[in-house]
Structures are given as structure tokens and as C-alpha cells.
Amino acid sequence: MEQPFSLTAEVRDECLVMRTVGYINNVGGEAIANEFRSHAPKGITRVVIDLSQSKVVNSVGMSFLIEIIEQLEEVRGKVVFCGMDAAVEKMLGIMGLFKFAGKADSAEAALQLLKSLRTGA
Numbered sequence: 001m002e003q004p005f006s007l008t009a010e011v012r013d014e015c016l017v018m019r020t021v022g023y024i025n026n027v028g029g030e031a032i033a034n035e036f037r038s039h040a041p042k043g044i045t046r047v048v049i050d051l052s053q054s055k056v057v058n059s060v061g062m063s064f065l066i067e068i069i070e071q072l073e074e075v076r077g078k079v080v081f082c083g084m085d086a087a088v089e090k091m092l093g094i095m096g097l098f099k100f101a102g103k104a105d106s107a108e109a110a111l112q113l114l115k116s117l118r119t120g121a
Contacts, residue, residue, distance in 0.1 A: 003053075007031050011039065015046040015114050017107055021053040028054070029064030036068050045077030046118070048110040052083025057091065069100050078102060078117060080110035 003022035010017050016039045018032060036047060047068065051057070057065070072079055080102035081092065092098060104110035 005031065005054075007035060009035050009039075011044065013111055013115060014044070015048055015111055016044045017048040017050065017111070019050040019053070019107070024051075024054050024057040024061035024065075026058075026060040029057075029061035032061075033064040033067055036071070040071065045072060045075050046114045047072065047077070047079040048104075048107050048114070049079060049081050050083045050107045050110075051081060051085070051088055052106075055085045055088070057088050062091070062095070066095075066097070069097060073100060078114060080104050080113055082107055082110040 005020070005022040005024065005028035007028070008019045016036065018035055020028065020032065022028065024032070032049065049065070069079055078101070082104040083106060084092070084103065089103065092101070102110070102113055104113055
């Protein structure tokens with residue numbers, strides 16, 4: 001049985017870092033989207049979503065992740081997913097989302113990637 005969903009978030013280096021635990025379904029996806037929406041008006045355009053403790057994302061959960069990607073595209077922002085289970089990474093890849101989102105092994109690596117995109121390094 002899957003763990004109940006939970007989410008922690010912090011802003012580091014002007015990036016929103018969200019860490020999920022458990023199944024990302026309609027409840028988890030909405031929690032992620034709401035957390036993003038609470039930071040977007042403050043000018044946050046770079047987001048890290050650490051999925052290392054979430055092994056399953058269903059289609060409704062995925063739709064919320066796509067919504068975040070679309071909103072960030074509108075403001076020339078970027079989301080980087082990290083710590084993905086192989087099945088989740090494969091699903092994101094099949095859907096073509098890595099054309100619009102980055103991927104990294106860890107939150108630290110994701111933050112470095114976003115920093116390099118900002119500085120053009």
C-alpha cells in the first residue's frame with residue numbers, strides 16, 4: 001500500500017524546492033499545484049520537484065505537473081524534476097515533458113542546473 005501523500009517546500013536561491021512523499025494522485029497533484037501557486041505571485045519562476053519518495057504518479061497527478069510546466073513556460077520559468085523512480089522518469093519522457101522540464105539526480109543537482117540556466121554558464 002502506498003504512503004499517504006505529504007509535501008514539504010522551501011525557497012532556496014530564489015527557487016521553490018518541493019519534496020513529495022507518497023502517491024501523487026488528485027490529492028497530491030493539487031497540493032503540489034497549490035504550493036506552486038502560493039509562490040508564483042512572489043516572482044518564483046524556478047522550481048525543483050523532488051520525487052525521490054514518490055514512486056507512483058497517476059494521470060490526474062501528472063496533469064497537475066503539466067499545469068505547472070505550462071504556467072512556468074508562460075513566464076520563461078523552468079521546473080526540474082529530481083530523484084525520480086525509473087517508471088516515473090519513463091512516463092515523463094514518453095509524454096515528452098523533458099522538452100520543457102529538466103531532470104537531475106538530486107535537489108542539489110537541480111538547483112545547480114537552474115543556477116547555470118540563470119547565469120548562462
